[in-house]
Amino acid sequence: MAQEHILNLSQVFGSEQTENLRRTQQLEERIVELYVTMRPSLLGFAYHVVGSSGEAEDLVQSAFLKLFDQLKRDAQIQNLRSWLYRVVHNLAIDYVRRKGNRESVQAEWVALRSLTETAHSAEHNLIQNQRISGSLKALNERERHCLMLRAEGLSYGEIGDVLEISPKAVSVYLARGLKKFGGAR
Amino acid sequence: MNVPGKHLLIPPHLSDAHLVAYLDGELPRAEMDAARSHVESCWSCRSRASEVQAGIDNFLRARTTLLPDDAALSDSRVEQFRERLARHAIASEAEIPPLPERISHWHSGFRDRMAAFLGHRQVLVASVVVVCLLVVMFTDSLNTRVSADVVLLRAEKHETSELPEAGKVTRTSVRVARVDHNSNAEKPLGSLTFVRDSVSPLVYVTAKSVSGEAETETVKDVRQIAKPLLHVLFSNGAIDTTLAQYLISQQWIPDVSVGEFRRLAGWGSGQVSARRQGGTFELHYPFAPNHPSGIAETLLRVSAQDYSLTSLSIIAAGDASEYRFTRTSFSPEPRTPELARIFAPVEVAKASTSPAARSLPEVSRPVRLSYANSHASEGEVSVAEALHRVDVCLGEEVYLFPMSDGSLLVQGLVDSTARREIIRQALKSVAWPLRVEVYVPRELKNGSELYKSPDPTVLDLANENSPASTTLADLSGSSMPLHETLYAHFYKPGTSSEDVNKQVALFSDEIVTLARQTFLHAWALKRLDGEFSPERTSGLPAAALQKIEQMRRDHDRWISTITHRQTDMLSPIAGAEITSSVARAVAGRESSDTLLRLAQEQNDLVRSLFTTSQRTSETANSLTRLLVVLRHLGS
Numbered sequence: 012m013a014q015e016h017i018l019n020l021s022q023v024f025g026s027e028q029t030e031n032l033r034r035t036q037q038l039e040e041r042i043v044e045l046y047v048t049m050r051p052s053l054l055g056f057a058y059h060v061v062g063s064s065g066e067a068e069d070l071v072q073s074a075f076l077k078l079f080d081q082l083k084r085d086a087q088i089q090n091l092r093s094w095l096y097r098v099v100h101n102l103a104i105d106y107v108r109r110k111g112n113r114e115s116v117q118a119e120w121v122a123l124r125s126l127t128e129t130a131h132s133a134e135h136n137l138i139q140n141q142r143i144s145g146s147l148k149a150l151n152e153r154e155r156h157c158l159m160l161r162a163e164g165l166s167y168g169e170i171g172d173v174l175e176i177s178p179k180a181v182s183v184y185l186a187r188g189l190k191k192f193g194g195a196r
Numbered sequence: 197m198n199v200p201g202k203h204l205l206i207p208p209h210l211s212d213a214h215l216v217a218y219l220d221g222e223l224p225r226a227e228m229d230a231a232r233s234h235v236e237s238c239w240s241c242r243s244r245a246s247e248v249q250a251g252i253d254n255f256l257r258a259r260t261t262l263l264p265d266d267a268a269l270s271d272s273r274v275e276q277f278r279e280r281l282a283r284h285a286i287a288s289e290a291e292i293p294p295l296p297e298r299i300s301h302w303h304s305g306f307r308d309r310m311a312a313f314l315g316h317r318q319v320l321v322a323s324v325v326v327v328c329l330l331v332v333m334f335t336d337s338l339n340t341r342v343s344a345d346v347v348l349l350r351a352e353k354h355e356t357s358e359l360p361e362a363g364k365v366t367r368t369s370v371r372v373a374r375v376d377h378n379s380n381a382e383k384p385l386g387s388l389t390f391v392r393d394s395v396s397p398l399v400y401v402t403a404k405s406v407s408g409e410a411e412t413e414t415v416k417d418v419r420q421i422a423k424p425l426l427h428v429l430f431s432n433g434a435i436d437t438t439l440a441q442y443l444i445s446q447q448w449i450p451d452v453s454v455g456e457f458r459r460l461a462g463w464g465s466g467q468v469s470a471r472r473q474g475g476t477f478e479l480h481y482p483f484a485p486n487h488p489s490g491i492a493e494t495l496l497r498v499s500a501q502d503y504s505l506t507s508l509s510i511i512a513a514g515d516a517s518e519y520r521f522t523r524t525s526f527s528p529e530p531r532t533p534e535l536a537r538i539f540a541p542v543e544v545a546k547a548s549t550s551p552a553a554r555s556l557p558e559v560s561r562p563v564r565l566s567y568a569n570s571h572a573s574e575g576e577v578s579v580a581e582a583l584h585r586v587d588v589c590l591g592e593e594v595y596l597f598p599m600s601d602g603s604l605l606v607q608g609l610v611d612s613t614a615r616r617e618i619i620r621q622a623l624k625s626v627a628w629p630l631r632v633e634v635y636v637p638r639e640l641k642n643g644s645e646l647y648k649s650p651d652p653t654v655l656d657l658a659n660e661n662s663p664a665s666t667t668l669a670d671l672s673g674s675s676m677p678l679h680e681t682l683y684a685h686f687y688k689p690g691t692s693s694e695d696v697n698k699q700v701a702l703f704s705d706e707i708v709t710l711a712r713q714t715f716l717h718a719w720a721l722k723r724l725d726g727e728f729s730p731e732r733t734s735g736l737p738a739a740a741l742q743k744i745e746q747m748r749r750d751h752d753r754w755i756s757t758i759t760h761r762q763t764d765m766l767s768p769i770a771g772a773e774i775t776s777s778v779a780r781a782v783a784g785r786e787s788s789d790t791l792l793r794l795a796q797e798q799n800d801l802v803r804s805l806f807t808t809s810q811r812t813s814e815t816a817n818s819l820t821r822l823l824v825v826l827r828h829l830g831s
Contacts, residue, residue: 035285043278050269055259064638065349072277076284083288147258158255167222179213182222186212186248192258193251 038082046075049092052163053099059159060103070106074098093169096160100173146192154188157181210234210241216248276343344470347477350503351496352454358504360394360528365535367391369525370452372429375509375518382520386429388450390418393539394531400538403428403450414538422447435519436512438490443510445603445629446489452508452523457481460494460510462633475500483513488624490514563600567650570598572732575628577740579604580727584747586622589720590713594619594634595649596727603629607647610634650727676704677815678769678805685769704806707765711802714758714829717751718795721788724748755791759798759830763823770819791829798825 050071057067077098081088088094150158153174160170167178174181210218210231217223218231235241360366368390373382384406391400399418403411403425411428413421423444430440449456461468461481470479479496483489492513497506507522529535579596580589583606588594594608606623610616616634623632676682679700686699728744801822805815 039278039281039285042281043274046277047269047274059259065345068273069349072280075277076281079281079284080288083285146254159259161220162256162259167217167220178222182213182217182220185220186216189216189248189251189255190212191251192254193247 035083038079042075042079042082045078045091046072049095053095056096056159056163057099057103059155060100061106066106067103070099070102073102090169090172093165093172096163096165096169096173097175100156149191150188154184154191157184158188158192161185209238210244212244215241215244219245219248272343276346280346344468344479347470347479347498347503348454348458348468351498351505354503355454355505358526360392362394363531364528365391365393365531365539366526366528368452368523370450371522371524372450373520373522374435375520377516377518385435385519387524388425388429388521390451391535391538393535395536396539398539401425405429405431407431418449418451419447422449425450436490436514436517438488438514439510439512442489442491446631450521452505452521454496454505457494457496457508460491460508472500476506485513487513492516564597564605564647564650565600567598567726567729567732570732571734572728572736572740573598573602573604573628574737574740575602575604575626575630577728577736577743578626578628579606579623579630580724581743581747582622582626583619584720584750586618588619588622589723589747589751590716591719595647597647597650601629603631605631605633607633608635610636612636676700676806678704678819681769681815703765707762707802707806710758710762710765711799714755714762715792715795715799717754717758718788718792718829721748721751721755722792724751725788755795756830759826762798762802763826763830766819766823766826770823794825794829798822798829801825 053071053074054064054067057070058064061067061070074095078088078091078095147155153176156174157170160173161167161181165173167181170176170181171178176184214223214227214231215235218228218235221228223231235245358366370388370390372385372387374385375382386403386405388404389400389402393399398414398416400414401412401418401421405428409428409431411421411424413424415421426440426444426448429450446459448459457479468479468481470477472478477498477500479498481494481496483491483493490513491510493511495509495511495518497508498504499506504526505523507520509518509520511518576596576598583589583594583596592608592610594606594610597605597607599605606619610619613636616636619634620632623630682700682703683696686696686703724744724747733741733744801818805818805822
């Protein structure tokens with residue numbers, strides 16, 4: 012009889028606390044599941060912006076911690092996907108600005124990376140990859156972000172939400188960006 | 197008569213943005229229909245649509261090659277995130293100020309229940325156990341399993357927070373001691389002070405040994421004075437000679453920083469493991485047994501509270517004694533005029549004639565030499581040969597630099613740690629002062645500097661010779677130019693078209709791979725010519741010259757073998773007529789420049805013929821030219 016008493020947490024903490032604990036645990040589980048599903052695409056995007064996989068991972072995880080806070084507060088999130096991308100984007104941009112002029116670092120990294128890729132892959136040709144890295148460098152920040160997000164499957168509306176621009180502007184950036192790549196042949 | 201408006205005769209073309217939005221299905225319905233009927237009737241817009249498609253293909257291709265190395269999601273990564281989330285949940289719980297009434301409600305309820313419980317001792321003990329369990333489950337106070345990566349990352353973040361603010365300098369003091377393995381008693385060896393400036397990139401360093409020897413220097417790159425610093429600290433035979441010499445040769449700085457820990461870890465071959473000991477994270481990095489450095493293990497201690505570094509230890513393999521570098525103090529200080537003078541530009545210090553400025557000890561730091569201003573050493577040949585044996589010469593971005601002090605530096609970027617290990621192993625056999633700095637892409641941050649090849653001509657050549665003939669991603673509705681020829685060649689009555697297509701694919705894959713290998717070997721030859729030119733190798737012993745010649749012969753032999761195989765594969769496809777006309781076009785030995793150009797040409801030709809392309813090339817001509825080039829190469 013006494014044992015039953017002990018194992019009932021509500022008796023110790025009061026029912027409200029227990030309920031809270033249980034809710035938090037459930038929420039944590041949901042967040043971890045979401046992290047597992049969404050991480051690859053978010054990581055790819057963050058990595059392109061910050062140019063370091065360690066930082067990218069940290070940013071993506073931070074975004075999910077923010078999501079946890081939001082859901083804990085019962086805040087409404089209309090479109091979870093674009094919300095997550097927006098948070099990752101903002102965190103990444105903050106990081107880049109804090110680090111100073113990372114744009115050039117990233118461009119160099121892109122060039123380096125594509126050079127090494129070529130050294131090993133029999134599929135890719137050295138010169139073509141160099142030209143591609145050249146095209147990547149030719150993109151400006153907005154164009155690159157629009158292309159990345161579109162490649163992740165986001166609609167113009169969602170991309171607009173992430174970057175805080177209109178869907179029309181998204182189509183303009185995409186067209187400009189693709190032109191630079193189409194011409195890279 | 198009613199003449200229709202101009203706009204009705206020539207419907208307006210879609211703007212670029214409109215066209216992209218149309219292809220993405222993002223136009224409003226009404227505009228969508230108009231756009232569709234226009235594109236269907238307009239060749240020009242259809243052609244632009246295919247350009248957009250090519251842009252998409254190219255971009256996607258570029259994107260996949262640029263994904264991070266460790267993109268794969270591992271269980272340990274999920275576990276690490278789960279831990280972080282749990283910690284965050286607890287922390288955020290603590291941040292929410294509870295409502296007063298909620299407290300009193302909880303408190304009174306708890307008090308009542310406690311009063312009831314106190315009557316039952318068993319119940320009380322058990323509930324204490326439950327509370328303890330909850331504490332263990334929801335806090336990390338007893339959690340000793342941590343991820344080393346995360347700790348290092350946090351520690352690095354903390355380090356950036358310690359950078360001096362404007363108008364300030366920071367002073368860091370480090371105590372150096374040898375710790376007795378048995379009694380755990382510290383025997384002091386000396387101390388170090390680093391003063392870092394917010395204005396100039398200079399660092400002011402002082403090292404004092406217990407015997408009172410001191411070395412003081414203001415330097416831009418601390419590594420410059422690694423040697424004198426270590427000399428001061430480890431004078432009087434306070435350290436194992438092998439270990440000391442190794443540290444000096446590697447220009448290791450006895451600073452307690454993540455960077456210096458990573459440098460130490462970079463020489464070993466084990467894995468960093470981390471565990472929590474009370475309020476400290478301990479990061480262990482074991483070295484391979486019998487490591488030439490004489491190091492058994494390095495150990496970094498990080499405060500679990502704020503991720504500040506506590507100490508860094510090197511544990512010697514011989515007598516297991518520990519050399520511990522402990523941070524004793526860190527403080528930001530105002531940048532007084534006196535301090536500002538220390539950090540005045542070096543040029544001014546040099547120009548001044550004060551005795552103090554002149555008495556600054558001369559420190560010679562080896563610098564990289566170019567091929568133009570250096571001679572090849574026997575060591576350089578040995579290292580090149582070791583790299584050659586593991587095929588680093590085949591297009592890998594790893595370079596060998598002769599240094600001004602006669603030592604060598606192998607530096608570059610490889611795509612995986614496994615590959616780096618192969619390179620390290622290969623270099624172990626070389627008995628020559630050698631520094632190896634091979635990175636994987638994710639380590640390229642925090643200012644790691646990759647040097648350009650010591651022989652820039654090769655890279656330039658590769659950059660300039662961009663042929664307009666090949667395309668990367670023209671996959672839309674096109675096929676390989678030689679597909680029909682190959683299909684006819686492999687077709688036998690009774691075989692399914694699927695099987696024939698498989699054979700065609702295998703054949704073209706092999707041809708493309710071989711072509712690339714030929715190109716890489718020709719490139720390697722060109723690199724060898726630059727590195728071991730007659731000017732650089734004059735005076736080398738015959739054995740070393742022989743090694744160089746052997747490397748050349750290896751590449752020559754490969755080029756010849758591969759191109760013969762290519763010719764054998766291609767001749768039946770080309771038919772007897774073309775093959776016989778080509779047979780006459782045999783020339784003598786080519787220079788490495790010509791070889792590289794030919795190799796590049798055959799690579800381009802093969803790619804244009806055996807990979808999918810929209811272009812309809814003159815396949816017969818290209819094939820003939822390819823065979824001619826291969827004959828040249830194979831001769």
